[in-house]
Amino acid sequence: MPRRAEPPARRATVRDVAARAGVSPGTVSKALNGTGQISRATRDRILAAAQEIDFRPNALARSVFERRSYTVGLITTDSFERFSVPVMLGAEDALGAGKISVFMCDSRDDPIREKHYVDVLLGRRVDGFIVTGRIFNEREPLDVSPGVPVVYALTPSSDPGDCSIVVDDAAAGRVAGEHLIRLGRRRIGHITGSAWFDPARRRAAGLAEALGAAGLEVAGDPLYGDWTEAWGRQATHILLRSCPEVDAIYCGSDILARGVGDSLRELGRRVPEDVALIGTDNWEFIAGGARPPLTSVDLGLSTVGRLAARRLLEAIGGNSRAGKEYVPCHLVVRGSTDDLPPASTGSAS
Known part of the structure; x- marks a missing residue:
């Protein structure tokens, strides 16, 4: 049987x-x-x-009893995932302690797609939203139902009444400049990305502030352009033609710094003996793989995510905050700024 x-x-x-x-x-x-x-x-x-x-x-019974879904939506515009993934991982670290799940949606910088995702997630009764992206300029507030808390990470809201967790970009420029000054570098150039990108201007201002405090000025004008290796290579030639005595360069990204390093080698300049080099982002894939390994300013992206998640949990609990909150950055020193005195340089070709 x-x-x-x-x-x-x-x-x-x-x-x-x-x-x-x-x-x-x-x-x-x-x-x-x-x-x-x-x-x-x-x-x-x-x-x-x-x-x-x-x-x-019983999670379902708990959510019904407490009128919460124990889920949050994370809306990103970062299709490349370079910035949103560290933020998301930091947010999940903080939210996971409260057994809260995250729905991640990539709007691809499309307002219609973003609106669709917001409607879908509101239909799932998420407890709140974290909004992030690769463009750090201010953005319009997320269109959500009244009473649904939203925290902005990296990409701040244009509404000062919203809670935005952002990188301290001016400090990134200061940290880089102060490090180069400590190494005895005195003719420091700056190569960065697009001038319409708010953090690029803030990093340039931070560098100028650090140099000014030491009685120095940026060698030449800050060179704004694309966020590409190609621009890094081109800008290096421009900088050294106008300021052949440059003994250090601070770059607005690690990708730019890699291009800068290529051109310095082509021009016969050694890194760091002749020209010390610093990038921004501390992207391990780029910085660690450079030759020599690249000193870089770490912007604290995972910390941004963790803090955004904590602020969202506070807002869900009825204790919301307003305004921008800045996350500190720190320098990761590698071989491109070894503690060597600057060598005398000749004219660039």
Whole structure:
């Protein structure tokens, strides 16, 4: 005869945990959710009882009871994922502690696509949104229902009443300039990306501030262009033709710095003996693989994500913040700025 299938084991409930721990179901709920005034001994006894009978909280019931979905939406415009992925990983680190899931949607910088994703996620009753992207200029606020909290990461909202977590780009320029000055470099050039990109101008201003404090000026004018290796190579030739005595260059990105390094070698300039070189982003794939390895300013992208997630959780809990909050950057020193005195340089060809 065929064996009769065993009935599925009954799932443990809050009442089972309460009976085993000798407390009320309400006390169990408070202990498991971390709420209420419960002694440490009672909480430990409840948690032990839950583990002994393999109790697993019903997420759906919990969400209905607390009127929350325990999900958040992360809207990004970064198709290249260079900036949004570190932010997302940092956000997930912070949200995961609260067992909150993340829906990530790439709008591809398309307002219609973004609106579609927002509508879909609101239909899923997400508890809030984190908005990020690769363009750090201000953006219009996300079009969401009243009362739905939104935190902006990297790409700040144009509404000062919104909460925006951003990189301290001016500090990035200062950190780079101060490091080069400590190394004895005095003729420091700057090659960066597009002038319409707000962080590019802020990094240039930070560098000028650091040099000014030491009685120095940027060698030539900051050279604005594309965020490409090709521009880095071209700008290096431009800079050295106008300022052949340059002994250090700060670049607005690691990609640019790689192009700069190529041209310096072509022109017979050694890095770091003749020209010290610093990038921005601390993109390990680029900075660590450069020859010599590239000193770079780390913008703290994962910290931006973690802080954005914490601010979103606070807003979901009714404690929202307004304005921009800046995340500090730090310098990662590698071989392109070894502590060597600058060598005398000749004219660039």
